[in-house]
Amino acid sequence: MGGGHAGIEAALASARMGCKTMLFTISLDALGNMPCNPSIGGTAKGHLVREIDALGGEMGKAADKCMIQSRMLNRGKGAAVHSLRAQIDRVKYHNHIKQVCEQEKNLQIIQAEVTEILTEKSIITGVKTRLGRIYPCKAVIIATGTYLAGKVHIGECNYHSGPDNSLAAMFLSDSLKAIGVNLRRFKTGTPCRVHGRSIDFSVLDIQNGDEDITPFSFETIENLENIVPCYISYTNEETHEIIRNNLHRSPLFSGQIEGTGPRYCPSIEDKIVRFADKERHQLFIEPMGLETKEFYLQGMSSSLPFDVQEMFVKSIKGLENAEIMRPAYAIEYDCCNPIDLKPTLEFKNVSGLYGAGQFNGSSGYEEAAAQGLVAGINAVLKIQNKAPLTLGRSSSYIGTLIDDLTTKGCEDPYRMMTSRSEYRLLLRQDNADQRLTPIGREIGLISQERYDKLTEKIEIVKNEKARLEKITVAPSEKINNYLKEKGTTELSTGAKLADLIRRPQLGYDIVNVTDNSVLSDKYICEQVELEIKYSGYIAKQESRIEQLKRLENRKIPENTDYDSIKGLRLEAIEKLKKHKPDNIAQASHISGVSPADISLLILYLSSK
Numbered sequence: 001m002g003g004g005h006a007g008i009e010a011a012l013a014s015a016r017m018g019c020k021t022m023l024f025t026i027s028l029d030a031l032g033n034m035p036c037n038p039s040i041g042g043t044a045k046g047h048l049v050r051e052i053d054a055l056g057g058e059m060g061k062a063a064d065k066c067m068i069q070s071r072m073l074n075r076g077k078g079a080a081v082h083s084l085r086a087q088i089d090r091v092k093y094h095n096h097i098k099q100v101c102e103q104e105k106n107l108q109i110i111q112a113e114v115t116e117i118l119t120e121k122s123i124i125t126g127v128k129t130r131l132g133r134i135y136p137c138k139a140v141i142i143a144t145g146t147y148l149a150g151k152v153h154i155g156e157c158n159y160h161s162g163p164d165n166s167l168a169a170m171f172l173s174d175s176l177k178a179i180g181v182n183l184r185r186f187k188t189g190t191p192c193r194v195h196g197r198s199i200d201f202s203v204l205d206i207q208n209g210d211e212d213i214t215p216f217s218f219e220t221i222e223n224l225e226n227i228v229p230c231y232i233s234y235t236n237e238e239t240h241e242i243i244r245n246n247l248h249r250s251p252l253f254s255g256q257i258e259g260t261g262p263r264y265c266p267s268i269e270d271k272i273v274r275f276a277d278k279e280r281h282q283l284f285i286e287p288m289g290l291e292t293k294e295f296y297l298q299g300m301s302s303s304l305p306f307d308v309q310e311m312f313v314k315s316i317k318g319l320e321n322a323e324i325m326r327p328a329y330a331i332e333y334d335c336c337n338p339i340d341l342k343p344t345l346e347f348k349n350v351s352g353l354y355g356a357g358q359f360n361g362s363s364g365y366e367e368a369a370a371q372g373l374v375a376g377i378n379a380v381l382k383i384q385n386k387a388p389l390t391l392g393r394s395s396s397y398i399g400t401l402i403d404d405l406t407t408k409g410c411e412d413p414y415r416m417m418t419s420r421s422e423y424r425l426l427l428r429q430d431n432a433d434q435r436l437t438p439i440g441r442e443i444g445l446i447s448q449e450r451y452d453k454l455t456e457k458i459e460i461v462k463n464e465k466a467r468l469e470k471i472t473v474a475p476s477e478k479i480n481n482y483l484k485e486k487g488t489t490e491l492s493t494g495a496k497l498a499d500l501i502r503r504p505q506l507g508y509d510i511v512n513v514t515d516n517s518v519l520s521d522k523y524i525c526e527q528v529e530l531e532i533k534y535s536g537y538i539a540k541q542e543s544r545i546e547q548l549k550r551l552e553n554r555k556i557p558e559n560t561d562y563d564s565i566k567g568l569r570l571e572a573i574e575k576l577k578k579h580k581p582d583n584i585a586q587a588s589h590i591s592g593v594s595p596a597d598i599s600l601l602i603l604y605l606s607s608k
């Protein structure tokens with residue numbers, strides 16, 4: 001249920017794994033819509049997109065097809081936080097992803113609002129639409145995004161609506177509550193869109209894309225090109241003054257908005273209040289597509305009244321004559337509490353009912369798509385009586401996202417960040433294929449041909465690493481000039497090529513300089529370089545993972561009587577009873593359950 005980024009991945013995975021699948025959406029014209037920033041990726045979000053692609057999902061390929069500019073963020077930092085971010089042509093993305101869905105054999109897409117979930121003894125039997133039509137089925141995935149009892153706020157004005165003034169889903173919440181799904185209110189916001197002819201680009205800083213673009217999909221072979229730039233401007237004291245003088249008219253500060261907003265995507269009025277000492281806030285002026293004059297003001301989401309929006313936008317350099325085409329707004333919506341979900345994203349109390357995306361309390365296209373993919377896969381695996389897919393924290397950001405949501409829950413819309421993963425050096429975006437494509441093959445979303453290509457790549461990387469550990473290069477004028485140029489110590493005696501690559505100033509290029517190069521594929525060379533550079537750290541991390549893996553798989557029987565475990569602290573008992581963890585690792589991630597509690601639990605289970 002849902003033609004957004006979660007619903008699409010779920011539906012495609014389900015259909016491609018051989019299940020007859022129906023995708024419902026309130027409007028076919030909003031399939032794959034980007035109601036917020038017209039971009040895919042960003043810090044940690046880029047990792048998610050590469051992992052979705054590695055597992056057999058669609059978002060990475062679609063983003064490569066519809067990108068109009070691409071940048072690798074955090075290049076100045078370590079490889080673990082390098083993150084791809086692409087500006088996307090919003091309308092082209094919608095058309096492209098709609099075609100992909102229309103061409104999928106086992107997939108039917110229908111414009112219909114689901115108003116009721118049908119169950120028997122807490123087992124899914126079907127859904128009913130607003131037209132009264134019943135569709136029997138064995139599994140339902142709820143991916144209703146920001147539409148569920150959606151309410152838009154622009155200053156004092158508010159009305160029930162989905163994003164971009166689409167219809168809100170006003171009936172389903174009651175049906176969900178009736179079958180025992182707990183719902184709560186979250187909120188998010190978006191900035192206004194401005195007509196390009198009213199922007200003075202000559203006074204703005206320009207931000208171009210990368211020369212050498214890395215695609216999101218491991219299957220994209222064509223060279224991608226930047227087509228348009230983005231622009232940068234800043235708020236100023238006048239902007240801040242206008243907003244401060246009108247905070248009393250903000251639904252956020254007047255209490256009109258009940259829902260909890262995203263901690264890490266604050267509105268401009270929120271930023272001016274929370275960071276009052278900041279003289280200016282940066283904003284990015286981003287093109288929405290090639291066939292439109294609309295520009296998106298990244299960093300300026302707001303729910304202030306329209307007249308105030310016009311004033312503060314026109315106070316910004318380059319936007320003095322801005323023509324607002326779409327006002328900024330906040331939207332409140334119903335979503336579930338993800339701790340009511342299993343790691344498969346199935347509801348603990350309704351068999352065959354799954355949640356994905358914004359409905360699960362997350363925020364972002366990438367987070368939504370990742371959950372949709374996992375929910376779709378698990379719905380099919382359950383119908384086919386196969387073992388479920390649960391991705392551990394050590395395997396991926398997708399695993400970290402779902403583990404955080406289903407064990408710790410979230411008090412505000414959850415946005416993925418690299419700091420959320422204790423394994424972030426291992427979970428680099430460049431090795432997502434090595435970590436997840438074998439799993440994608442196992443569940444049938446990755447072709448044998450693609451899997452063979454990966455196996456071959458892994459073999460080449462392994463052999464090349466071994467080769468470079470053996471080659472010793474002697475000092476020479478050519479090499480020492482290169483080393484001097486790179487700002488690292490010149491050679492006085494022979495050195496292993498691999499050791500040279502380990503120097504922070506050097507990379508795989510040294511292999512070419514020393515005439516030892518045999519590889520031409522730049523992505524394989526990148527892999528070799530990164531694995532050599534971080535081999536020591538990787539080894540340490542891997543042994544830690546092995547230790548945790550042993551713990552991770554240790555199952556906790558559902559009927560475990562936590563009250564009878566001697567020495568277990570009260571808070572741990574409460575939290576373990578509330579979260580009903582599936583295994584030891586999940587238990588160890590519950591806030592308030594200490595390592596000491598975990599040892600007692602392990603002792604108890606072994607004694608049992």
Ligand SMILES: Cc1cc2nc3c(=O)[nH]c(=O)nc-3n(C[C@H](O)[C@H](O)[C@H](O)COP(=O)(O)OP(=O)(O)OC[C@H]3O[C@@H](n4cnc5c(N)ncnc54)[C@H](O)[C@@H]3O)c2cc1C
Nearest residue numbers: 002003004005006026036114145146169189357358364368
């Ligand atoms: C105003 C706004 C601001 C945002 N700001 C940010 C931000 O700052 N940062 C960020 O990361 N993300 C932001 N987002 C969120 C981002 O858009 C979502 O995270 C993402 O689109 C979620 O994808 P989804 O698939 O869960 O839901 P959506 O993309 O919202 O799709 C939901 C789908 O469900 C369908 N649907 C809903 N109810 C029914 C029903 N009863 N029957 C049939 N179909 C139904 C709809 O038609 C739609 O196709 C914002 C979204 C909005 C609207």
